[in-house]
Amino acid sequence: xxxxxxxxxxxxxxxxxxxxxxxxxxxxxxVVIANKADAYGLVRAENSSIxxxxxxxxxxxxxxxxxxxxxxxxxxxxxxxxxxxxYMKIITPSFVAAYPNKIVNIHxxxxxxxxGEGFYGMHVHEAVYAYGAxxxxxxxxxxxxxxxxxxxxxxxxxxxxxxxxxxxxxxxVLQIEHVLLPWVVEQCCLxxxxxxxxxxxxxxxxxxxxx
Numbered sequence: 001x002x003x004x005x006x007x008x009x010x011x012x013x014x015x016x017x018x019x020x021x022x023x024x025x026x027x028x029x030x031v032v033i034a035n036k037a038d039a040y041g042l043v044r045a046e047n048s049s050i051x052x053x054x055x056x057x058x059x060x061x062x063x064x065x066x067x068x069x070x071x072x073x074x075x076x077x078x079x080x081x082x083x084x085x086x087y088m089k090i091i092t093p094s095f096v097a098a099y100p101n102k103i104v105n106i107h108x109x110x111x112x113x114x115x116g117e118g119f120y121g122m123h124v125h126e127a128v129y130a131y132g133a134x135x136x137x138x139x140x141x142x143x144x145x146x147x148x149x150x151x152x153x154x155x156x157x158x159x160x161x162x163x164x165x166x167x168x169x170x171x172x173v174l175q176i177e178h179v180l181l182p183w184v185v186e187q188c189c190l191x192x193x194x195x196x197x198x199x200x201x202x203x204x205x206x207x208x209x210x211x
Contacts, residue, residue, distance in 0.1 A: 002189040003030040005079035007070070007087040012041025013174065014085035014106060014181050019048050021182035027189030030077040033070060035089050051077065057089065067092040071099075081188050084143065085181065088120060093145045101151070101195050103143035104188065106181045108173045110155055111139040115148035125166040125173070135159055136169055138176045140184040142195065153193065153200045156180050 004027050006015050015032065023029045032045035033053045042052045053073050060066040071094070074082060084091070084105040096103065107115055108124045114136075119127065128136045137157035144150035156179070158172045187193050192203040 001026070001028040002080050003028055003078045004081050004083055004185065004189070005030055005074040005077060006032045006041075006045075006083045006085050007089075008032060008034050008039050008041030008085050009036055009088040010039055010041065010086050012039065012044045012085065014177055015041045016044050017178040017182045018083065018085065018185055019044065019050070022185050022189065023048065023050070026186045027081070030079050031073070033073060035087070041085070063090060064092055064094065067095045071095055074099075081185070083181070083185055091143055096143060096145055101142050103150075104153070104181075104184060105141055105143050105148075105150070106177055107139045107141065107148050108136075108170070108177065109139065110135070110137045110157060111141060111148055111152060115139075117147050119148070122166060122170060125169040128160075128169055129164070129166045133160060136173055138173055138180050140180055142200070151195055151198045151200045153184050154180055154202070 006029055008015055029050050031051045031053060032041060033055055034042050035055060035057060037054050045052045055069055055073060057066040060069060082099050082103040109115060109128060114124050114127050135157045137155060139155045140153045142150040142153060156176045158176055160169060187202050194201045
């Protein structure tokens, strides 16, 4: 099974979805790394007997050294696919170079809308609400050197009601995230995902697999 490393900063609900739908099935989560000691994602990992690490940026001279430490820990566990599941820190070009087209991120909007610097967490849903958008959704993409600019792997949309608050939008999108991210991780683990420039292709299941 392909070894997965998951980076988290908070509650880890997307991590839980990957644990439930992928771990020990199509792939194996080799380690969960948090940049906050109190991230509840660590508890979710420990409850499933998954190794955990806490790597704090304040313990390093700069962002580059911090990211180098993350790469070192991931490589120590033999990680082949990195998943950012609610991870709220910058990924440096050297990190990307260590895992080219092997770092997957989920963004709570339909890229290229409501993305880039400053668009994270509830800020995204507040912007969607303020703009009066009629649909939102989630995007899973590969990470490159620019914020939310890597090749798009998969997207799913959800209709918004006129009276949806940012909190309700967040809830609707999170439900989609919990389906979309594990599915993409599964496809990556099964070797069905290929990249050609900005185009990402996902192979269909074989007839034998569909039986």
